[in-house]
Amino acid sequence: MSIANKWEERRKNKLSAVLSILLLFLSLSLVFSQTLQIANASTNQKAAASRVVVTAPDLNVRESGGNTSKIIDVVHKGETFTVIQTVNHWTEVKLANQQTGWLYSGYVKKIASKVETEATVHAPALNIRQEPDLSSDVIGQLPSGAKIQVLKEQGGWANIVTTSKVSGWVDKSYLTQQQTSSSQEADHEHSSTQTRSGLTKSNEQAQQTESKHPNPTPLKGKVIVLDPGHGGKDAGTTSRFTGTHEKTLNLATAATVEQRLEGAGALVIMTRTTDIFIPLEDRAAVSNENHADAFISFHYNWSNDPSAKGISDFYYQASRDHLLAANVINEVAKSTGLEDNGSGWNNLSVLRNNTQPSILLELGFLSNQTDNATAESSGFPDQVAQGVYQGLFNYFQTID
């Protein structure tokens, strides 16, 4: 071995020693951070995911809890946030950019929901992403068997919160969901909505909606509870022609309405976002506990008479609900082109147990060939969404 070769050998040995130390350091820090994560997860396990809605027009977001803390952002009425913790009169929330901040608790309201869904991960390492998109950043990972809360669903994605308060999106096909609310026998209220008697044409009432001082954004900040009828073991009616279950159409329609109303600045709360069974009293309770400005239950109708067709909506307390019912059915009839059977009184659980303005929409007969074809056409949910939006727009402009 020449002198030059020896030098080369020593240089290589030195390099590999440096590399080994570096690798050791890296693996140690990896183990350390994982231990930290596990410790973090176990201390927070009891906390359930909750959300708040901002009730003040403009609300400062502070770096920590206290009036003298630095202002880092401003949020607005109707915006909702996942709660991390509450300390004294301050609520720490997760902001849109995955950062956190503190809001004064007097200007936020907790969103009550009976329908939070617990789920279990069944994949070896499930990525949590920032957005419901495969190209979005991975912000965490869940081991198989991990328990999480599902807040909402969108496409094939579930918006989740882990026990250590990490929130993000996961592929929902790797989740097994369990409903956490109590299970009761279905009250077969749908059968009582199949009558067409007692309905009144709504055009006259709905035309009285012009305001002297029109508000250009009457839905902004309004709390709207949407209730997709039936679900889980309760399929509702079934199409005479295609076998499609009513519960499936109700959910698809309400989800499209949700998007439309959120786009107009409303705070929308869904009684269910998946195919689960929810007792009728729990649906009204979501409306009552959130002091909904409007509650709308979505259904499709059925009759032994195949010629029965058209849409209608129902209310329970005329002085409170009739204007809402008239405005909505009038606009949904226009946007869908279906026959308008008007609004009528009906003794339905979700309306009777409601303390808020509430209606139940029947969006056509799945026993009528024309209605069914329209109801199952791809553009129908958007048409309904446009009608519900315009109906609520007119209604709030009238009463505000």
Ligand SMILES: [Zn+2]
């Ligand atoms: Zn129904």
